[in-house]
Amino acid sequence: MTDPNKPLETNRRKFIVGSTAAATTFFIGRPKAQAGDAEIILKLATVAPKDTPWDKALRRVSQRLKNGTDGRVRIKAYKGGAVGDEISTFSRVRKGDKKLRMWAGTTAAAASLIPELAALELPYLFPSLKASDNILDNHVRGDIDTLLKRAGLKLLSFNENGLRSIGTNFGPIKSTADLKGKKMRSQPGDVPLNTWRALGATPVPIPVTEAMTALQTGVVDGFANTPLFTFAAGWYQTLTDFTLTEHVYQAAFVVIHLDTWNLLGTDVQELLMGDPTADAKYGRKKVRALNPALIDNFGAAGINLHKSTADEKRSFKKATASTHKKFTSKYGSSLYKAITKHL
Secondary structure, X not given: OOXXXXXXXXXXXXXXXXXXXXXXXXXXXXXXOOOOOOOEEEEEEOXXXXXXXXXXXXXXXXXXXXXXXXXXXXXXXXXXXOOOOXXXXXXXXXXXXXXXXXXXXXXXXXXOOOHHHHHHHOOOOOOOHHHHHHHHHHOOHHHHHHHHHHOOEEEXXXXXXXXXXXXXXXXXXXXXXXXXXXXXXXXXXXXXXXXHHHXXXXXXXXXHHHHHHHHHOOOOOEEEEOHHHHHHOOHHXXXXXXXXXXXXXXXXXXXXXXXXXHHOOHHHHHHHHOOXXXXXXXXXXXXXXXXXXXXXHHXXXXXXXXXXXXXXXXXXXXXXXXXXXXXXXXXXXXXXXXXXXXO
């Protein structure tokens, strides 16, 4: 195995990371790049649209890496699903696709290939954002990193999509009866599908990149997502109502293919990793700061906004409690217990 701290011969060669051969040191410390030095481009896929908080958080990491290596190591981000939906791009990075070595996306998409991660998206799992932050940053980061490493990936930092609620073209959701017979766009996977069923709806699994067409053509009657993504992706244009059920907290993260990570020098690894807790706080702060204005935007867009009452949320929580048992029965309870013991 190549020693990740031993320099490889890189003069007069240009590397695009995506092959198993990559420079392990990048002459960090020189005042500027020298002719013939290796160039590393880490290609990253995300469905996050341009100029969203996610985009800004990724640019922050990219700039840190670029500055710290005098431009010799850079991240090239393909945004807004430009190279595919979340699940297909996650699969490509996991398999070691030569053209794609990093990924930023939701735990739901990652759980399509690493089912244990879906524990994070069980309905009404976290009682507050403060609780989710504490558990992710201080209690289960190691567990999640281990699951990702088994799949050939390295966890860099957390971010979030946020609290998912329900957008519809037929009225507000005040009880499960309001969803009876309704076809709702769902992310693939047992947890989101079972959650919709528990809420009384008929789930239709559709990739993010195809959801807008399905909403516009009436293939589905609505969806669950955050206010931020609802506006950033333009899905709000298909709605008459948005109900703040806030029934799922959706975390997200940035990962890199493990072989690529191991070929990077420790100095570059440190720049890429940065301070994971600080990066997570930065990303979350940017997302959450927009939420009040986004809530106001529903009215401005002519969309009726219903804020679920405490009684309504208790009813939804009770209705979806079965999804927790179904998940642990099928996939085990290790991560689930690691989360719930700190709630």
